[in-house]
Amino acid sequence: MVLQESVDCLSSFFELVAKHKDQKIVYALFCGGSDSATGESWCPDCVSAEPVIEKGLAGAPEDAVFIKCSVGDRTSWKDPNNEFRVNEKLRLKGVPTLLQMNSPKKLVEEDCSNADLVEMFFQDD
Template identity: 45%
Template sequence: MAHYQMVSVSEQHNGKAIFTYFTGSKDARGKSWCPNCVQAEPVVGEGLKHVSEGCVFIYCHVTDKPYWKDPNNDFRKNLKVTAVPTLLKYETNECLQANLVEMLFSED
């Protein structure tokens, strides 16, 4: 998913929380090349049961291992995703609320 596609998704779902889950692609047997992604999948699946109605969830495969390892791949370069699995939350209105912006910058 390129950066411009994320912007497009956020515009389509303005005001909604958008969760994007980046994970290693799966082979024909349905198993990811990324062992951490295999471990995280049931955890994320369970967490999805608690997502508020109206939220948007995007399941994004970062393709195969050689592409992911390339430091210039689109995910690393444009979206700044540095590890898989990664779960990001994006809300288009957070910048309007000072306490949320402060919390965002102070998180470790």
């Protein structure tokens, strides 16, 4: 079964990536933060992508790690100097972003809601 972990800042994300550096595959999902009243992300694309990604994750290799990372609230995400946007290893342009660390594999925004693309994304090469 895929190990799943969640974090809510860039430094915690990279700590988890370092912790799991010996894993064959580390997947990461970057989403808008959750609204404290509703518990849902402020990002409608993230809300629609989450169940598709959850289902697709069932087809991921069992020894993989899946890290879900919040990029914060809408205002901080929209800042062009947001740490997730300017980080040299990530350079996120939109949320949700699903990527495989140390790989060119990446799905962004509405592609994360496409069940076929998500299923192919999680298949071990």
